[in-house]
Amino acid sequence: GIVPEACSTWYLPRLVGPSAALDLVLRADILDAETALAVGLVDEIHPGEDLQTQAAAIADAWTRDRSPVAVALSRQMVRRNATLTHPDQAHRIDSLAMFWTSIGDGKEGVTAFLEKRKPHFHGRASEMPDFYNDWVAGRASASAPAHRK
Known part of the structure; x- marks a missing residue:
């Protein structure tokens, strides 16, 4: 009985494409990390204990030198x-x-x-x-x- 909010109908199609966005919105499923990766909402998934190390490595790759x-x-x-x-x-x-x-x-x-x-x-x-x-x-x-x- 609710609709998407917080400008998600503008961002979501740009992130995953209009077809996948409509599917995600109409299904209204709670996504696990693997599903979020499969539809393109995230680029990578890492275990919680490894997350900070991986985030720092990405930031270094983008900014060092x-x-x-x-x-x-x-x-x-x-x-x-x-x-x-x-x-x-x-x-x-x-x-x-x-x-x-x-x-x-x-x-x-x-x-x-x-x-x-x-x-x-x-x-x-x-x-x-x-x-x-x-x-x-x-x-x-x-x-x-x-x-x-």
């Missing part, structure tokens, strides 16, 4: 661009982000790769590119940001 700016931009790009109505909109943001990182941490990343050494990134996720605030507010312009020294 990575540019904080590139990680922050990439996270937002994957989440926000997937909701845009046309790929041209995503391409504009991808291009702005590529331009920005090419004059910052991207240059260091390529140099470190060519020199076969660990990168020394200086960008900070708290200091995002000029276009970032407008973009997350839905006002990003089509022009590239001005180069800051």
Whole structure:
């Protein structure tokens, strides 16, 4: 006698696809870990005693020796661009982000790769590119940001 709530009808189809979302909602089953994995609600399952170790390993794989700016931009790009109505909109943001990182941490990343050494990134996720605030507010312009020294 109840319906889905908390914006689950918006998120669920994006996570598992519309057919699986409808099946999950109409069945209203309580899912165990294996079923959640099978339908795509979770990426991995681990025993409780191993969970913190595995979570730390994933966080390290995503962030160790990575540019904080590139990680922050990439996270937002994957989440926000997937909701845009046309790929041209995503391409504009991808291009702005590529331009920005090419004059910052991207240059260091390529140099470190060519020199076969660990990168020394200086960008900070708290200091995002000029276009970032407008973009997350839905006002990003089509022009590239001005180069800051």
